[in-house]
Amino acid sequence: MAKEIQQEKNTSVAEAVSKTEIFFSSNKKAILTVVAVLIVACAGVFLYHKFGYAPARQEALGQMFPAEANFRNGEYELALNGDGNVLGFAQIIDQYGGKAGKAVYLYAGICELELGNWNEAIGYLSSYKGKDKIMKARATACIGDAYTGLNDYAKAVKYFEKAAAVEDNVFAATYLLKAGAAYEALGDYAKAVGAYKTIKEDYPMAMEAMEIDKYISRAETYLDK
Numbered sequence: 001m002a003k004e005i006q007q008e009k010n011t012s013v014a015e016a017v018s019k020t021e022i023f024f025s026s027n028k029k030a031i032l033t034v035v036a037v038l039i040v041a042c043a044g045v046f047l048y049h050k051f052g053y054a055p056a057r058q059e060a061l062g063q064m065f066p067a068e069a070n071f072r073n074g075e076y077e078l079a080l081n082g083d084g085n086v087l088g089f090a091q092i093i094d095q096y097g098g099k100a101g102k103a104v105y106l107y108a109g110i111c112e113l114e115l116g117n118w119n120e121a122i123g124y125l126s127s128y129k130g131k132d133k134i135m136k137a138r139a140t141a142c143i144g145d146a147y148t149g150l151n152d153y154a155k156a157v158k159y160f161e162k163a164a165a166v167e168d169n170v171f172a173a174t175y176l177l178k179a180g181a182a183y184e185a186l187g188d189y190a191k192a193v194g195a196y197k198t199i200k201e202d203y204p205m206a207m208e209a210m211e212i213d214k215y216i217s218r219a220e221t222y223l224d225k
Helices: 002-026 028-072 076-081 089-100 103-114 118-126 133-149 153-164 172-186 189-202 212-223
Strands: none
Touching: 028 076, 028 089, 028 103, 076 089, 076 103, 089 103, 103 118, 103 133, 118 133, 133 153, 133 172, 153 172, 172 189, 172 212, 189 212
């Protein structure tokens, strides 16, 4: 009995192998074509990364150094647009996109913000896709600043509160203070008081908490009217 079962297994295996051989034989040309396409595609990706993307990224990063230096010196116009000898963040984005790193959009957005170009700032800051939570919160708050510049306080306060909600955010009190000011501009003094009291209760050691009672009293005065 055992011998018969083994023979049946051997027969089944043989049939499976035979069917596989027939399949490959019948579709040999198509299979080889698919394999060749995959090899060419992989080779293309490798060659692009080695001889296209990687050199372009190195070149883009090299262009970032003078722009970053100008940014640190507070020369925002120069950092953004360059001077003909070195590129600014705007040209780096135009020529290299994100190859210079995600931070290039944050730099460009802050430059536009400092120059009072609110819509342009929002465009760049919205394109920032960095994964660092604190830097992402900074970009979010800067969008709020840009909407404040546009006198769109309803949108501004949403971005300030979103930025303040980021975990382990050492700048949360700063963003909440801005949210409170935006609420006051909207005439929503109850929410302004709420933002200020959150600073007092949750961030008592923050610099913003030192004079927060002044803000609370001011907003409460209008609240009672």
